[in-house]
Amino acid sequence: MxxxxxxxxxxxxxxxxxxEPAGIRAGIRALAPSADEAGVEELLALWQRHVEREQRRVLDGARPYLTSDVLDLEAARLVADAAGVHDPAAVEELARSGRRxxxxxxxxxxxxxxxxxxxxxxxxxxxxxxxxxxxxxxxxxxxxxxxxxxxxxxxxxxxxxxxxxxxxxxxxxxxxxxxxxxxxxxxxxxxxxxxxxxxxxxxxxxxxxxxxxxxxxxxxxxxxxxx
CATH class of the missing domain: 3.40.50.1000 (HAD superfamily/HAD-like)
Known part of the structure; x- marks a missing residue:
């Protein structure tokens, strides 16, 4: 060849x-330590679906460009709401898991x-x-x-x-x-x-x-x- x-x-x-999934899983486990593995995977899928959908909306012109930090924070809020966590500091910490x-x-x-x-x-x-x-x-x-x-x-x-x-x-x-x-x-x-x-x-x-x-x-x- x-x-x-x-x-x-x-x-x-x-x-x-x-x-990427491993880092976000770690953030979800820290946010909701009582969640079982199936629950963690459901929350991870919720995060991934949001980011993928919103990136597609940016590409399609349906939404102005937003950085990955903004999309991660939005995803973290969705995950925290689904997990019953309403502490803003915990949400911001979860959002930062996308950098770790x-x-x-x-x-x-x-x-x-x-x-x-x-x-x-x-x-x-x-x-x-x-x-x-x-x-x-x-x-x-x-x-x-x-x-x-x-x-x-x-x-x-x-x-x-x-x-x-x-x-x-x-x-x-x-x-x-x-x-x-x-x-x-x-x-x-x-x-x-x-x-x-x-x-x-x-x-x-x-x-x-x-x-x-x-x-x-x-x-x-x-x-x-x-x-």
Missing amino acids: KPLEIDALVLDVLGTLVD LPPWPDTVPGLARLAERFPLLGLSNAGRTALLQLNSHAGLRWHQALSAEDARSYKPDPAVYRLAVTVSGRPPNRLLMVAAHAWDLRAAQALGLRTAYVARPVGDPPTSSDHFDLHADGLADLADRLG
């Missing part, structure tokens, strides 16, 4: 490098290996402030981290991927988009970026109609394949 000719990697963050997401075990060493060969650009739907704190908490190291807030939109809006193209100064086909979400890779692919799917338990796996350049079991496997 001919090696990919790429100049930089563009990596999704939420789900690909950090375990654990990295997958291979993330930090995998980024270090990849950074030896390529410039690394993070590209996340997280707002600038949230992304800064998320990176710090998870120990993520970048050459540059880009927030969709700079495009005042959310992935899969092409404007978000153009941020990476502009900052890198390279044509799209010299960039490799790395993500655990097939929808993310499809959008990058439509703009001309090369694509690498990284399998994660919480990702969106490819379908039989997807044709990505690489498939990897994790960042270590990705580094091996790029080597």
Whole structure:
């Protein structure tokens, strides 16, 4: 197989490098310690549905752009109401769980290996402030981290991927988009970026109609394949 000719990697963050559901579950358990596992999963699903729906409304033009911090706070209020918790301080603490997401075990060493060969650009739907704190908490190291807030939109809006193209100064086909979400890779692919799917338990796996350049079991496997 001919090696990919790429100049930089563009990596999704939420789900690909950090375990987003695990961080939010931890926040829900702190908010409602008496909730059983089924209850925690129901509250997590409530959070996820709200964020996904409101991001879609922003993309559809039904709502003005709002940062991920605002959407997380809205989701936290919904979860707290459903759990019967009405303490504003507890709601704000739950909202901050969206910034305290654990990295997958291979993330930090995998980024270090990849950074030896390529410039690394993070590209996340997280707002600038949230992304800064998320990176710090998870120990993520970048050459540059880009927030969709700079495009005042959310992935899969092409404007978000153009941020990476502009900052890198390279044509799209010299960039490799790395993500655990097939929808993310499809959008990058439509703009001309090369694509690498990284399998994660919480990702969106490819379908039989997807044709990505690489498939990897994790960042270590990705580094091996790029080597």
